[in-house]
Every structure is written in C-alpha cells, then in structure tokens.
Amino acid sequence: MTVMILERVPPSLRGELTRWLIQPKTGVFVGRISARVRQLLWQRVVKSTKGGAAVLIHSDNSEQGFQVHTCGETSKIMVDFDGLILPKTPKTR
Helix, strand or coil: CEEEEEECCCHHHHHHHCCCCEEEECCEEEECCCHHHHHHHHHHHHHHCCCCEEEEEEECCCCCCEEEEEECCCCCEEEEECCEEEEECCCCC
16 A cells, blocks of 8 residues: 655646545545555655655555655654654644
8 A cells, every 4th residue: 555645746746646546635645556656656756846745655564564755844754763653743933
C-alpha cells in the first residue's frame, strides 16, 4: 500500500498522480503500485513541489510495517524515536 500526502503543490502535479493513485480527499493519494512506479512518482513529486511539501508512506518490512519519506516543510515533522517513526507538530514562531 502506498499513501502520498501533498500540501501546497501545483494542481497539475495532483492531476498527474491521479493516473496512478486514487484521491479520496484533496491532496491525499492512495494505491497499490510497484516499488519502481512508487520510486518514479516520488522523484516526480520531489522535483515538482515548488515550495510545497509531500509525505510518502509505503509498506515495508520494518518494525512498524511501513516507511515514511518527506519533502519540503510539512505540517507535521516525522521523528525517529528509537526506530519508531512518530509525527510531531512543530512549534509556531
């Protein structure tokens, strides 16, 4: 399973992802794709965020059963806490 969450990205990027993943809510994409397709889509997202942010979550053989990747300044910071990935809300300035 693959989940991508996009924040403040161009509409064209969201439209491109709908070719491969369903969009149950604006900016949230879900689907079952191969590792190769996931890697290529993530590279495209990283290149196209243009000041936005993205989170990629996909199944993996880790302790939690998934991996998390981020790009840009997301609304939550993913923190590695002794091998567990936990979301943290950044302090406002």
